[in-house]
Amino acid sequence: MTVEFRLLGLVEVVSKGVAVPLGGSKPQTLLATLLLQRGQVVPTTRLVDVIWPHHPPETARAVIQTYVKSLRQALARHGLLEVIVTRAPGYMAQVSPGELDLEIFERLVGEGRHAATPQVAADRLEAALALWRGPALAGLEDSLLAGEAARLEQLRLTVTEERIAADLELGRQERVVTELAALVAGNPANERLRGQYMVALYRLGRQSDALATYREGRKALIDELGVDPGPELSGIHTSILRADTGLLGKPAEPVARDVMPAQLPVVPADFTGRAAQIAALAEALMPRPGSWAGPVQVVAGQGGSGKSTLAARVCRQLAASFPDGQLYAELRGTSEAPADPAEVLGRLLKALGMDTARLPVSLEERTERYRSILEGRRVLVLLDDAASASQLQPLLPGSPACAVLITARDRLGDLAGAGHLDLDVLDLEEAVELLERIVGAGRVRAEQGAARQIVEYCGRLPLAIRIVGARLATRQRWPLRLLADRLAGEHRRLDELVLADLAVRASLHLSYQGLEPGARSALRRLGYLGVPAFGRWIVAWLLDCGEEKAEELIECLVDAHLADISSVDDLGVVRYRIHDLVRIFARERAEEEDPAAVQTEAVARVLRNWLGIIDQAVADSPPDEIQWQRPAVDVLGTGTVPATPDWFEAEQPALVVGVERAASLGLHDLVCHFASARLGPSFLGVNRFEARERINAAALAAARRAGDLRGEAILLAELGHLRYLQDRFVEAQRHYTQALDVFRQLGEPHGQAVALVGLGTTCREPGRLPEASYFLEQASALVQEIGDKAGIAYVQRLAGSVRLERGDFPGAWTRLAESLDAYRQLGSRRGEGTTLRTMSLYHRAVGELDEALTTAGAALTIFRQLGDRLMTAYAVRTKAKAELRLGRVTETLEPLEWCLSVCQAMGDRWGQAISLRTLGELHLAAGRLDDAEDCLTSAIELWEEMDAPLWRARAERDLALLLEARGLGAAAADVHARALKTFFDHGAREYTELTAVGKAL
Template sequence: MRNLILTSPVAEAGIVFRVLGPLQVDGPTKTVRIPPGRQEVILACLLMEAGRLVDTDRLLDLVWPDEAPDTARTQIQICVSRLRKSFTEAGVSASVVSRAPGYLLRTDDDSVDLQVFNRQVMASRVLVKEGRLAEAAERLRAAVALWRGPCLSGVPSDALRTRGLRLDEERLAAIETYLGLELNLGRGHELVGEISQLLHEHPLRERLRGQLMLALHRSGRQAEALDIYRAGRQLLNDELGLEPGEELRQLETAILTRDPALHLPATPAPVTASPRVPEVPTAPLSPYGEEQPHQLPADTADFVVNEPILRTIEAALVGGDGRRALGLVVIAGKPGIGKSALATHVAHRLGAQRFPDGQLYCDLRGVGVDTVSAKDALGRFLRALGIPGPVIPDSTDERAEMYRTLLASRRMLVVLDDAANEAQIMPLLPGSSSCAVLVTSRSRLTALPGAQRVELDVLDQEQALQLLGRVISADRVNQEKEAAIALVRTVGGLPLALRIVAARLAARPHWNLASMVHRLANERHRLDELAHGEMTMRASLSLTHDGLRRPDRRLLRLFSLAQGPTVPGWIAGALLDDDRPFPSDLLEPLVDVQMLDAVAIERTGEFRYRFHEVIRLFAREQLTLHDGEAVQRAATERMIGGWLSIAEQAHARIYGGAYTVLQGDGMRWHPPAGYVENLLTDPLEWLDSEQPNLCLAVEQAAHAGLHELSWNLATTLVTLFEARGYFDQWERTHQRALQATRDAGNRRGIAAVLASLGTMHLSRQQPDEARQSLTAALEIFDDLEDLHGLALCRRDLALLDRQIGEDDRALVLYEQAARDFDRVGDVIGRATVLTQSAYVWMRRGHTAMAQEQLDEALAAFRSVGYSHGEAHALRRAGQVLLRRGEHAQAEQVLTKVLEMVRRSRDIIGEGHLLRNLGEVYEASSRHEQAREAYTQALTVREKIIDLGGAALVRLDLARLLFHIGEFAEAGGLLEQATETFRARGMRAELREAERLAQELPTADPSAA
């Protein structure tokens, strides 16, 4: 889907809102007049943040930077209302949505010129990475052409003008970027005039001056290039008293010395379609950089700071430079007291300055039914730190060891929210004093050694009034000060209860505070059998709940069925069976009264939502009281059917169709097509981001008896599990689905899950378990005459046979699988079988047969755009060429595949390809290049702590060094490899390493 972004033109015709120049709104037939002054400022701010929430306080500061009048909020509301009316009258397809605590402008992605500009700049970066320099330059030129003058010129706001100046600077940076690209494309003589004009307008920009010098130099005008440098040097000296920067000085020296480095870079050769004679330039051999995760949720806008507590926590986390123990703080307190908000606020305050290597965050959901285990949390953290899924160990202890190793030399903050007990926390503690851990829990966790404990209490009167004022306005609090104090006393200073009550007041400006105190007091008397803290929360929730409209109350109840840390808005449509294009609109009334939190914005512009656990439990109680089992089951079925619908579409976009996966008969509910289209621009990324929700949906379906949906969603998610190495999630979801299908006697579902578990065991290198699952599945599929299921099982059983050297049996199974895939029209399944069986033919020396199968597989992969399959088949083609002795062609093919896996950030694939290239270089006696490739492969393996893979590369490198006579270094590598092989039970590799070690001379002859 990314290519859709890269090939779409800059759609000037679709732009409605323009901020890249004077503020302008273009309706279908005429330009919409926006009155100067307040409306201009408000619209400009909303457009600069299109699709994001703008706090009313920010609008107040922009319109009245000195002091806002008492009627300021009312005037803002009036301005927004007039903007809405102007849009409606002019036929402009946009809306300004009220969303506590402010407003957001919702419109199409292509309707705001600033968003179009930003998207085109991002697309150009992708094009540059893919080597498509001319297209990248063209894209940037079109993006810069969107400017019609200085950004937001004429808008009466100093703050917005400052923002506009930053955007004007981005425009100049984009210009300099496309000039640099075009210079490298050999267009220097065409650019001299354009750059000269730009330099005249911006004489102090050294990058432009350097580009003009380079353009002149490459046009044979060296003297003029040097004159440009001297003029710039004089100008800088006169204006600023400075000398030119280092880059400009080096460029002058290079021109004076006619440095060959100034010549045009070589143009990459075109890539041919066939793997036999590819033409690919050698890629640089470089590992990925260190991962720096920043996982903190957003800070709370109306957070009330308790400075003494903040200082206590920060001192315990940061400590002095000589601290020798881990900084560990536990924030404890009752539900709704503000533990998570405080932890998030502290983490943001310390952030990059104190913990520059990143922040890890995990909601452990200690009081929920879906508590996160230490093992799962470690898996998440290891992936965030750059460890690919297949390399992550299976046991909790091994994961904890790897985690501590990665954090040993880093300054990182770990936030563990809502912990259940000490056992959940202990494996997640780093071993280094350079890190710190911040824990929230309803328990004090007294068994955590060395922890500083902070127990939160309710807000005092001053803090509570401050919080109330931030939600409903300080003026309103001051006007009814006694009633405000009584309200604070009534809710007991509990922050969550106060926010809920305040949100209802904010939504009803005509209510006075005294009436709310009276209502809440009556509600408390009705619930006087409850304990004080619970009574306060229940009273606040009941009062707000009963004030909602009937449809909103129903949605609140049904929305509690949605599980997961955060939930997308389309689920509201599924629960109500409402197919409106913007289903999140249904949730706005619940957000307005703070019964639901809008916590993030998706790439589609839609919000993501989260219940506070206390509110979720309340909503579940209401669900049990008001909605029967049939209603709950139907809503759950639609919701899970929605997850399955999107997951199937994601799979189809990755594989080019519904290939290599079985489909069941469960009900699908389809979210809005336009929403899904935007959501799946990167389908694997969407699957990854929604992994917790998708896994919970499988388990929820199993629990609800929706066995067909459960197995179908579980097996569809293998697309994600296999790509990311989520073996824990793979096994857990499939075991739940397997139990559900067995309870229901669903034989096809049982077989589908068993077959998928067989694939998982194969990936985990558990051959006995894999054969057992696959054989059981094969028998059921055979009885059901399910050709697709039979093909999937035979493909994996053939791989098992191939791995133990039973090549004849493997080829028979491969032939049967390819035939059945062909019969059911699964072109990718067939191509995968051909790629795997080609390896057997290559190993037997039948390279012509192997190449024939690979050619067919490549054609199939390319026909549907399945890039992962193409990369795998090309790698095999490179190995075939190496086996034939066609080293140059093998190098070109494998280099192309290396570029492909690097673009997809497949670090494991990168390690394999670097090792393969080392084999090519070694076979063609290019020993230094072989050594470099093996060394890079070793670096990759060590980075991801793949001990077994690193030992294999050490053996390769030791073998190379042995043959070129560097015996001492070879011996050291063999010693390390032997130790790993012995510890990991890699017997064949151990024998090879010991054999080579015995052949080493007792002393290095070169040392004599």
């Protein structure tokens, strides 16, 4: 039941286990009134009378509307819509059958009163009374609902009397005698209860107590009502005096109902964490009043995750709620011979008091007897290590008062009606706490770093942590660092996780042996590849099969808890993951069971398919920069994989690990090919630097091991490009220079052109404009010579931008126009967009502000169409700066702040700096001098870090204007002079422009 409306106690609404806040007593009174007349319209006048029985305020109708609105909003926040609906002349509550406790109570009472047997009557009436959580409508005594609350309380008492009558008919006097004592004390004039109490006492051999109870009742009736006991109570008194055997009733059923087994296993004293799981299971295992079946919960998880310990812990907590006993059975689901259900039932029946000689022979008869004994009893059953739903079915009680908790490695999705909890590993803090409890708090706190490493090496798997903890506990002189170092090497980690009869490897082997051959093969190849997360396409490539078959095998691994779902993206693409220790085990199995050549070829297929997806992405968008001339690679089909930026970002962890693994296997051609494939910053995502760093390092090492000089040069150039993207220009120049030297040794003009273009860009960004022109002119000659059209367009744009920075406006426009024409001939939309953005800078520099705005807008449209967030931010900033020049200060603030947030999110320091500088200009124009100073000084600091003096000087020029606005003329002149010198040193166009400004200052 996901929604509960409660009136039998405090007025409450509970949605998915969470209480809905209802406000004070008056909104609660309103809701209760509507629920009591659910499905009927309650006039507003009636609601006014109920809420304010004496002196309603003049605004009562308006206040009721407010209460209704607040209740609707509170309910809607918990997903409950259309509970209170407006129907003239008032309101009506709409609840589904089974959601209101009063409705369930009335239904169960009706079933109990019309039951065919006393047993069923007792069960139904007991279930009805279990719904009560206190006095009905508690807290609403000051409203007109007090009368309704009294009626419900009287009904509760009547039902209690009827349930006790059924219990007495079943011979359960021991069960009810204590309850009756309390009820008679609270209701001394209630003759029926007193009579039932006397019967219970008499049947228990307490005749004198029964007669004393009669005397006390007679006195109470005379004192309170002035009457003698009625014929029923007097008749019971007479029967007791005569020792009437008819009053004894029928004997209790011969089944050993007084046997209360307590078989729960011991919970380790060092049990740690799992608070959320304990709470969820405890809630789910409590029988629901009105339900026809008791709760059944399955805790599924990989071997060693602590399923059995958690189950025992939860059952211990709930034991008091199941006073008729707790049963336990080990089902040996992971062994070669799972427990036979008939054998298990035999043990359970004996625990319930059945004589061995009377045990039925067949499984069916034992199941029937088991369920008969448990009918009407509150018993908790723990079934550990289940093999299958078919093994479990005979072991499930039929009584709705019983609960069953099951543990299994398989999810048991075919067990009808069961709830499921997938148990993952511990979180980091829980894992450290478990180690601390085993080893001792002092040792762990003294070496917290080593302790965290140990539990991470254990994959935060409880079994593994218990093993290493026990080893440390018996080796008091061992520092934690020693064991952490021993666990660091994956090749020996499973060897370290062994202690006596505990071994992670053995636990995993049991799950592995239970897999079908295809799933075993999939697990081995995933382990050999080593990826932390994967989609079904990777398994399809590893096994050279279709994706549907791959998904079927993955689901086998998921069901066995050897794999789990990692994420599901917006397109419904599912990615899975395997635990680190499972991965290590799987690699061991691969190296033991499969030829190395077979596994290496499987890894190669994965890389070839990734390359196919990259080539597909590039093919859909003509290049916007000079490209590597790479040898053809045998690329396979790419299946249904979407080649989108989001897909590439999610695939990054697998890409990196896959390339590193391929490099270690000697697949250097594929690795170098992969490392030199450029998709641009937007495709590589926010974490592109770390991923490219690792890919390049693995590929460069592989090329050097193979003696591949050309591959090494390509990767040096790619490393230069990476440093350029990181705004580490000095390092970028060093790597490009190294690459250029090798390409010149090899006599390869294309490689030389790539390296020269890289050198030109890394000089242009920090403002070393003469050097940038020098390298770009050489690159231009080479790309013209080899006829690289994309290279020509790219170099012309860069050369045009450098000429623009130096103040050569005619030369800049000529180069930019050639670049734009070349990109349009190629069909490169991204290249067209980048050139249009640079053209906008040209128009702004020469004062053509309307043209600057239009051109920037055209570039922005292209980047948005391409889904390139970073270049969209650059184009937005370019457009905003043109608008600033036109005096449009107000409307540019929000777009510029968005640009800054994008650059921050993508780790682009250069973009952050230019966005900050432009924001500084905006605030300066608006007269917000403090904000302007914050932005400009932040930009200056960033350019200092990146060693970009020309751009630092441009921000300093703006800072000089700010100082002048504050009346600090001398300071402004100093800053202006420093900026002017930088412009002169770098051959920038601002030198001429600022000379005149300086004279004015």
